[in-house]
Amino acid sequence: MTYLETAANFYSEVAQTPEIGLCCVQSTPLQLPGLKIPSKMQEMNYGCGTTVHPTELINQPTVLYVGVGGGLEALQFAYFSRHPSAIIAIDPVYEMRKAAKNNLKIAAQENPWFNTSFVDIREGDAFNLPVADASVDIVAQNCLFNIFEPEDLTRALKEAYRVLKPGGRLQMSDPISTRPIPIHLQQDQHLRAMCLSGAITYNEYIQRIINVGFGQVEIRARRPYRLLNSQTYKLSGHLLLESLDSVSFKVPIPNDGACIFTGKTAIYAGSDTYFDDGDGHILQPGIPLSVCDKTAAKFSKNISKNMIITDSTWYYDGGGCC
Numbered sequence: 001m002t003y004l005e006t007a008a009n010f011y012s013e014v015a016q017t018p019e020i021g022l023c024c025v026q027s028t029p030l031q032l033p034g035l036k037i038p039s040k041m042q043e044m045n046y047g048c049g050t051t052v053h054p055t056e057l058i059n060q061p062t063v064l065y066v067g068v069g070g071g072l073e074a075l076q077f078a079y080f081s082r083h084p085s086a087i088i089a090i091d092p093v094y095e096m097r098k099a100a101k102n103n104l105k106i107a108a109q110e111n112p113w114f115n116t117s118f119v120d121i122r123e124g125d126a127f128n129l130p131v132a133d134a135s136v137d138i139v140a141q142n143c144l145f146n147i148f149e150p151e152d153l154t155r156a157l158k159e160a161y162r163v164l165k166p167g168g169r170l171q172m173s174d175p176i177s178t179r180p181i182p183i184h185l186q187q188d189q190h191l192r193a194m195c196l197s198g199a200i201t202y203n204e205y206i207q208r209i210i211n212v213g214f215g216q217v218e219i220r221a222r223r224p225y226r227l228l229n230s231q232t233y234k235l236s237g238h239l240l241l242e243s244l245d246s247v248s249f250k251v252p253i254p255n256d257g258a259c260i261f262t263g264k265t266a267i268y269a270g271s272d273t274y275f276d277d278g279d280g281h282i283l284q285p286g287i288p289l290s291v292c293d294k295t296a297a298k299f300s301k302n303i304s305k306n307m308i309i310t311d312s313t314w315y316y317d318g319g320g321c322c
């Protein structure tokens with residue numbers, strides 16, 4: 001059996017018998033005024049963060065949701081896009097599609113604003129998205145791409161890039177690993193399906209996103225996710241997994257490299273009335289300016305005396321660009 005078949009079998013099982021707490025971190029799912037999440041849907045919250053960023057969902061965006069799970073985030077996206085097929089949610093696992101459809105029917109009974117026609121559930125997988133090139137505003141996936149082996153991850157990222165409109169956004173939440181996961185765990189298909197052993201490091205994850213052409217990436221959250229205990233998992237030391245929420249923009253990669261925003265700021269500490277780097281950054285003394293990691297690195301290297309660079313907060317939603 002391939003690891004993808006093992007994953008499909010696993011998700012067929014947890015579609016029929018929900019496994020509470022399978023992937024989610026201990027927090028209630030995003031609550032919104034007038035949104036009631038059915039309890040069965042909540043039990044099937046198999047996401048490790050959130051891909052729904054409420055302040056940016058204006059103008060009823062079209063969303064392609066990859067790996068529907070119990071339908072929780074499809075419902076949350078539909079809150080912002082209330083028209084037929086606004087959310088196209090795909091999943092290769094029949095039982096998962098069936099569970100999501102049932103949960104969304106219950107959601108329609110509990111939420112007067114919601115109509116099941118808003119979410120169009122289709123058979124499909126991350127490597128063959130059933131929509132045309134450049135046709136959706138957002139592609140979202142939560143806790144799925146980490147299951148994929150690296151080359152398959154790249155295939156899935158390329159496919160997301162293909163279907164996004166120019167300027168469109170790939171909104172993801174995935175576990176990442178604080179150091180490379182040893183091969184014996186990577187090869188454990190069941191742990192991989194459970195989102196425990198397929199994670200790659202932050203640097204590799206971001207690099208793979210850039211490699212398929214995304215010119216800007218913004219980190220929205222980075223938090224502890226799970227600890228792989230050294231005894232249980234036969235490791236030389238405990239291994240911490242984190243969960244990373246990110247938004248990647250389908251914009252051209254600048255000549256000097258992609259812009260990755262992790263919440264750093266630059267603060268000019270000199271005595272001139274302002275500092276102009278001649279590259280679009282004008283800083284007033286003492287006032288922090290959000291900068292991407294590339295600009296932060298340039299500033300630290302060249303003009304560190306009068307420039308303070310603050311640490312990554314792992315939260316940025318400024319929509320800025322260098």
Ligand SMILES: C[S@@+](CC[C@H](N)C(=O)[O-])C[C@H]1O[C@@H](n2cnc3c(N)ncnc32)[C@H](O)[C@@H]1O
Binds near residue numbers: 012047067
């Ligand atoms: C960890 S669950 C996440 C579900 C959902 N995103 C959530 O946040 O609750 C992974 C989901 O991806 C689906 N899946 C498995 N293999 C897939 C593939 N190759 N392409 C798309 N979806 C897949 C599973 O059936 C399951 O619904």
